[in-house]
Amino acid sequence: MDWIPIKKSLENYSVEPNLLDYEETHRTFSWSLVVEELQGSSQAQGLNIANIAVDRHAEGVKANHVAMRFIAPDWTVRDFTYSNLKAQTNRFANVLLHLGIVKGDRTFVLAGRIPSLYIAALGTLKNGSVFCPLFSAFGPEPVFQRLDRGDAKVLVTTTSLYKQKVAQLRERLPKLQQILLIDAEEDMGEGLLSLPKLMVEASEEFATVPTEAEDMALLHFTSGTTGMPKGAIHVHKAVYAHYITAKYVLDLHSNDIFWCTADPGWVTGTSYGIIAPLTHGVTSIIDEAEFDANRWYQILETQKVNVWYTAPTAIRRLMRIDIEPRKHYDLSQLRLVHSVGEPLNPEAVIWGQEKLGLPIHDNWWQTETGGIMIANYPTMDIRPGSMGRPLPGIEAAIVRRHEDGTVEVIDKPGVDGDLALKPGFPSLFRGYLHEEERYCKCFVGDWYISGDLAARDADGYFWFVGREDDIIKTSGHMVGPFEVENALMEHPAVAEAGVIGKPNPMIGELVKAFVSLKPGRQPSEGLKLELIGFARQKLGAAIAPKEIEFQDNLPKTRSGKIMRRLLKARELGLPEGDLSTLETN
Numbered sequence: 001m002d003w004i005p006i007k008k009s010l011e012n013y014s015v016e017p018n019l020l021d022y023e024e025t026h027r028t029f030s031w032s033l034v035v036e037e038l039q040g041s042s043q044a045q046g047l048n049i050a051n052i053a054v055d056r057h058a059e060g061v062k063a064n065h066v067a068m069r070f071i072a073p074d075w076t077v078r079d080f081t082y083s084n085l086k087a088q089t090n091r092f093a094n095v096l097l098h099l100g101i102v103k104g105d106r107t108f109v110l111a112g113r114i115p116s117l118y119i120a121a122l123g124t125l126k127n128g129s130v131f132c133p134l135f136s137a138f139g140p141e142p143v144f145q146r147l148d149r150g151d152a153k154v155l156v157t158t159t160s161l162y163k164q165k166v167a168q169l170r171e172r173l174p175k176l177q178q179i180l181l182i183d184a185e186e187d188m189g190e191g192l193l194s195l196p197k198l199m200v201e202a203s204e205e206f207a208t209v210p211t212e213a214e215d216m217a218l219l220h221f222t223s224g225t226t227g228m229p230k231g232a233i234h235v236h237k238a239v240y241a242h243y244i245t246a247k248y249v250l251d252l253h254s255n256d257i258f259w260c261t262a263d264p265g266w267v268t269g270t271s272y273g274i275i276a277p278l279t280h281g282v283t284s285i286i287d288e289a290e291f292d293a294n295r296w297y298q299i300l301e302t303q304k305v306n307v308w309y310t311a312p313t314a315i316r317r318l319m320r321i322d323i324e325p326r327k328h329y330d331l332s333q334l335r336l337v338h339s340v341g342e343p344l345n346p347e348a349v350i351w352g353q354e355k356l357g358l359p360i361h362d363n364w365w366q367t368e369t370g371g372i373m374i375a376n377y378p379t380m381d382i383r384p385g386s387m388g389r390p391l392p393g394i395e396a397a398i399v400r401r402h403e404d405g406t407v408e409v410i411d412k413p414g415v416d417g418d419l420a421l422k423p424g425f426p427s428l429f430r431g432y433l434h435e436e437e438r439y440c441k442c443f444v445g446d447w448y449i450s451g452d453l454a455a456r457d458a459d460g461y462f463w464f465v466g467r468e469d470d471i472i473k474t475s476g477h478m479v480g481p482f483e484v485e486n487a488l489m490e491h492p493a494v495a496e497a498g499v500i501g502k503p504n505p506m507i508g509e510l511v512k513a514f515v516s517l518k519p520g521r522q523p524s525e526g527l528k529l530e531l532i533g534f535a536r537q538k539l540g541a542a543i544a545p546k547e548i549e550f551q552d553n554l555p556k557t558r559s560g561k562i563m564r565r566l567l568k569a570r571e572l573g574l575p576e577g578d579l580s581t582l583e584t585n
């Protein structure tokens with residue numbers, strides 16, 4: 001927990017932050033106040049995410065405000081106002097209704113970040129059915145696994161994705177009744193329908209199917225970083241968490257332009273790429289193209305993005321290339337930058353401060369928690385390397401599990417343990433689909449055990465140590481890979497590092513680091529020794545890596561997380577396990 005804080009100053013902050021007094025808000029927070037704020041007197045009429053996100057604004061002063069702006073790869077821009085979005089999502093809900101898709105049925109979408117995906121997501125919710133996104137770069141087998149395990153009844157996709165990935169699976173998916181093709185002018189056979197045709201025929205009027213707070217709304221598969229992806233179930237009530245986290249952490253204000261770079265195939269891309277910004281009536285930017293540093297800076301500049309939510313993997317890619325963003329781009333509108341998905345190295349926070357003029361705000365959460373749980377806030381000093389402090393309404397603790405099934409809360413600062421959350425907040429998952437036992441195992445005593453290890457400092461900031469599965473036991477020490485990776489990242493030659501424990505008869509496990517180098521740096525024995533020496537100086541000999549191997553690209557999930565389990569399996573010649581989410585290019 002070595003840190004030099006980045007002191008907060010609101011001098012250049014163009015709005016009044018929503019969360020002015022963290023301690024006070026924490027103390028007085030209650031979820032019923034959020035319900036009141038969002039729904040007022042209409043609470044008795046049930047709850048539907050899409051109504052809160054879209055219709056509430058379409059029927060008010062925001063009707064003609066741009067809700068979503070899509071930027072196509074060729075830079076063509078398509079805008080949808082809240083009113084357009086209401087009409088389109090109503091049409092889609094009618095399409096499902098006419099096809100006999102009812103409350104609780106699962107609608108999957110396999111598509112890039114194009115308008116139809118977003119319309120289908122929100123229209124599905126209006127119809128009372130369950131939205132389940134699939135990342136468009138999945139191969140046929142991962143698509144099959146999820147459609148099958150998720151009991152898909154409808155799939156929305158494009159003709160080419162259908163031909164490449166789904167056509168050969170249909171016989172194995174007897175429950176899949178309808179496939180709606182986003183770009184087909186005409187129907188293409190039984191159960192293979194033209195979505196544009198159905199949309200034209202459908203009415204723009206739709207009375208949202210009554211859903212209750214506890215009705216299933218979203219099914220999200222986890223990233224598969226540690227093993228086979230799990231299908232996490234979320235309910236309509238999760239919207240309260242989407243809303244309040246976007247208020248306090250993202251600090252959204254009514255006229256903001258917000259850009260979440262995540263694909264809806266991952267939970268961040270749905271919770272914060274679709275739902276949360278709409279609940280605040282802001283304009284969301286959606287880039288249909290893939291990562292490109294210059295393109296991204298150009299989007300920040302030309303769209304005048306105020307709040308930007310991205311991931312460590314993207315930030316490390318920006319850090320790797322030699323662009324001085326503030327020299328070449330006007331980023332004066334940018335107010336806040338956030339990151340989630342993986343540990344954010346202190347180097348990256350500081351890079352933000354130096355190169356973007358803004359520190360990067362790390363936050364922590366999981367598919368299972370549905371929304372941000374621990375975060376850095378605009379009004380709070382940042383301790384680079386820390387995930388920040390729990391949201392108002394969220395009780396987080398470091399705990400130790402005992403063999404007798406009891407859980408002890410560790411009050412002492414600086415001690416590693418399980419990062420646990422007190423259940424009872426609205427966006428906590430309600431199950432792993434068809435895996436009841438696995439779900440039950442996550443709850444011990446009064447706590448939800450996240451599977452991550454962390455420590456808390458004396459001021460209540462949480463520090464990530466590692467995933468339970470990745471912790472290395474070496475010479476009597478428990479070493480979190482993050483600590484070692486951070487130390488290596490401080491070396492000017494290192495672009496990225498992934499650290500594992502390799503069984504060793506003398507010391508239990510030996511710390512081994514896989515390192516990718518910055519452009520222009522060449523691997524050599526000399527550099528290996530230099531890196532080992534560099535890490536020793538920072539970490540001490542017991543924790544520093546004893547072996548280093550250079551790799552051009554570390555294996556990552558498609559959502560950009562380093563797959564340490566795969567580095568380890570390959571190192572040890574063990575089976576590689578589920579690779580459905582492995583990035584292959």
Ligand code: ATP
Nearest residue numbers: 222223224225226227341342343363364366367464
């Ligand atoms: P699987 O559960 O299938 O192995 P996954 O855990 O990577 O995949 P997600 O739910 O997408 O799937 O990711 C959540 C995990 O990502 C967290 O449990 C944590 O390990 C990591 N993570 C997310 N944000 C942060 C952060 N700010 N700092 C450190 N780790 C983070």
Ligand code: MG
Nearest residue numbers: 222226366451
């Ligand atoms: Mg997980």
